[in-house]
Amino acid sequence: MTGRGPPRWHGYTQVDELLEAELIVAGVPMYNVGVPAGFKAYIDNIVRVGRTFGYLGIEDLHGVAAEYDEFADERLQASLAQAERRIEALVDNLAAELDPPGDVTAPTHD
Secondary structure: OOOOOOOOOHHHHHHHHHHHOOOOOOOOOOEOOEOOHHHHHHHHHHOOOOOOOOOOOOOOOOOOOOOOOOOOOHHHHHHHHHHHHHHHHHHHHHHHHHOOOOOOOOOOOO
8 A cells, every 4th residue: 555645435525525615505404402413424524633623714604593393383384484584595695795796707607
């Protein structure tokens, strides 16, 4: 194995994709104040001391939540509707930041 670098296992690809991203959106349910095992495994795969562990230059963090799932009544429906409105507004704001009006570098879709 002399002269060869570390193996390119799946975790390296995930880290590269994460570090190249301009925007990261994680739509993850919460169950009893915890996230699903699959998301925990993803985090385990991308945490690399000296590469992704730390602040990563994160400037903004946004969160949207829906509540009252345990009641399944009008409170849940109102919370879901509010969360959807907040997501739409957040997407619009983030899209505008990434592609401001009049940006001549933006691709055209003809």
